[in-house]
Amino acid sequence: MKRLNVIGCGRVGQTIAHLLFEKKQLTLQDLHSRNLTNAEKAASFLGAGNPTPNVPSMRTAEVWMLSVPDSQITNVAQQLADTLAPDTPQAIAFHCSGFLSAQALAPLHAKGWHVASVHPVLNFAAPETGIRQFAGTPCALEGSALAVDWLRTHLSAIGGLCFDINSDHKALYHAAAVFSSNxxxxxxxxxxxxxxxxxxxxxxxxxxxxxxxxxxxxxxxxxxxxxxxxxxxxxxxxxxxxxxxxxxxxxxxxxxxxxxxxxxxxxxxxxxxxxxxxx
Missing domain, CATH: 1.10.1040 (N-(1-d-carboxylethyl)-l-norvaline Dehydrogenase; domain 2)
Incomplete structure (x- = not known):
């Protein structure tokens, strides 16, 4: 199985990581959050994963999830890209913003990585409820074909109902979700x-x-x-x-x-x- 590294151990990140690990879609490797204590709590909740104090200390993985606030996604992607050695294998990276497209991961795409975004249309009040409610959750996908295909396969395996969204219309799509839910x-x-x-x-x-x-x-x-x-x-x-x-x-x-x-x-x-x- 591919290894998953998680940057951002909030409610969405913990929910998706837990389900991917529980359903044996991935192994959990390194977990990083701005506060190391949060990464440690996430590791305890997930029952797997190694809390790490910073991005440079995270090990190579085949899949990376950047589950951080929208305003931080590109900065974190740049920080990660800056730590990559020239011989680092290509990987899949995705973020979970409903508003931003995969273009927010441009620093990693410039390194040859396959990038995408996934927006699970669910009210993530807490990881515990997110895990129970995830089955049947619509998941909007856009980005590079390889990354989108990978996400479609593995999110479907944990109960997601995946559909494609036009990258140019992502902001309007998310505004509709705000009207409908928030x-x-x-x-x-x-x-x-x-x-x-x-x-x-x-x-x-x-x-x-x-x-x-x-x-x-x-x-x-x-x-x-x-x-x-x-x-x-x-x-x-x-x-x-x-x-x-x-x-x-x-x-x-x-x-x-x-x-x-x-x-x-x-x-x-x-x-x-x-x-x-x-x-």
């Missing part, structure tokens, strides 16, 4: 804050949130966004939308901006089936 959480936060400000008890806030979120999700999955949409904007009740926006404005001007923008999009979605303007 902003859902923001909207639930706004709703809960508003209910509490309206005097609803904490217990009932949770009950309201659970009931609406569950029924809305079920309807969205069954009917699609346009047909599942309800509320004053969807009904074309402009007077209610405007009056309610004014109330929200007094409570939270920022939330009011979101309310008005989303109401406008709701009208378009209900009338045309899309939030996009006419061509």
């Amino acid at each position: 902003f859902t959480g923001v909207l639930q936060g706004i709703a809960q804050d508003a209910w509490r400000s309206a005097g609803v008890s904490p217990e009932m806030v949770q009950t309201l949130n659970r009931a609406l979120l569950t029924s809305t999700t079920d309807n969205l999955l069954a009917l699609g966004p346009a047909h599942a949409l309800t509320g004053p904007a969807a009904r074309g009740d402009t007077d209610v939308v405007n009056a309610q926006a004014a109330v929200v404005e007094q409570w939270s001007p920022v939330a009011a901006q979101a309310y008005r923008a989303l109401s406008e999009l709701a009208v378009a979605l209900k009338q045309t089936g899309t939030t996009l303007p006419p061509p």
